[in-house]
Amino acid sequence: MLWLYLVLCVTSALGKNIHSSGVAPIVKLNDGYAMPRLGLGTWLGILTTGSPEEVQQAVEAAIDAGYRHIDTAHIYNTEKQVGKGLKKKIEEGVVKREDMFITTKLWSDAHPRDAVIPTLNESLNHLGMDYVDLYLIHWPVATFFELGVVPIPKSVKKNRVEENIDIFDFELTPEERNLLKSYDANYRTIDPKFWKKSPYYPFNN
Ligand SMILES: NC(=O)c1ccc[n+]([C@@H]2O[C@H](COP(=O)([O-])OP(=O)(O)OC[C@H]3O[C@@H](n4cnc5c(N)ncnc54)[C@H](OP(=O)(O)O)[C@@H]3O)[C@@H](O)[C@H]2O)c1
Numbered sequence: 604m605l606w607l608y609l610v611l612c613v614t615s616a617l618g619k620n621i622h623s624s625g626v627a628p629i630v631k632l633n634d635g636y637a638m639p640r641l642g643l644g645t646w647l648g649i650l651t652t653g654s655p656e657e658v659q660q661a662v663e664a665a666i667d668a669g670y671r672h673i674d675t676a677h678i679y680n681t682e683k684q685v686g687k688g689l690k691k692k693i694e695e696g697v698v699k700r701e702d703m704f705i706t707t708k709l710w711s712d713a714h715p716r717d718a719v720i721p722t723l724n725e726s727l728n729h730l731g732m733d734y735v736d737l738y739l740i741h742w743p744v745a746t747f748f749e750l751g752v753v754p755i756p757k758s759v760k761k762n763r764v765e766e767n768i769d770i771f772d773f774e775l776t777p778e779e780r781n782l783l784k785s786y787d788a789n790y791r792t793i794d795p796k797f798w799k800k801s802p803y804y805p806f807n808n
Contacts, residue, residue, distance in 0.1 A: 662688025
């Protein structure tokens with residue numbers, strides 16, 4: 604699955620390091636912060652069939668199952684449900700805020716410099732949090748567990764949420780890794796030509 608992001612450095616709002624990675628191992632980011640190597644996705648899709656309430660239930664089920672990384676975005680309309688789910692689990696004493704790695708994203712209508720902090724504050728308000736652990740520019744640019752990928756499978760079904768984190772008791776064989784890598788043909792669903800002159804454009808080679 605391809606999805607494109609560029610990390611936005613809003614360091615004042617970025618959070619403290621996580622204290623517990625839950626079930627998933629962690630990956631150390633370039634700035635020293637730690638991120639659980641699997642998270643819960645909360646985008647309900649373009650042809651939405653799920654309800655926002657299902658997202659709150661999925662977040663609660665995910666935390667109970669050992670997820671400590673939740674991915675949301677301003678444009679998903681799920682930040683409030685993520686916040687409510689986490690708040691409930693904090694109140695129940697299952698986790699502390701600092702155990703969790705919460706990601707949200709700046710939508711494309713708020714790229715002007717003076718729109719960024721207000722939009723971040725709006726997301727924090729929706730989440731009921733005073734920081735997020737990662738704030739991304741939703742478009743563009745880009746970012747695979749054993750292949751170096753951090754998967755964030757989305758499901759609103761408790762059994763699937765549990766099934767999707769139950770992947771840490773096996774290793775891929777070299778043949779399986781090579782097979783999976785062979786699918787990476789540097790194909791882009793959307794060719795981000797517009798940013799080709801940026802020094803941070805990752806697809807020039
Ligand atoms: N796709 C994108 O363009 C994109 C872009 C930016 C960010 N993201 C982030 O990445 C997350 C994941 O991407 P995604 O939501 O596009 O797709 P996905 O996680 O690849 O697939 C989600 C679909 O798979 C189903 N599913 C989940 N676990 C399953 C299981 N164990 N067995 C069978 N089916 C299962 C879900 O159905 P149920 O919910 O009914 O279980 C849902 O229909 C997003 O939620 C979002 O947080 C995605």
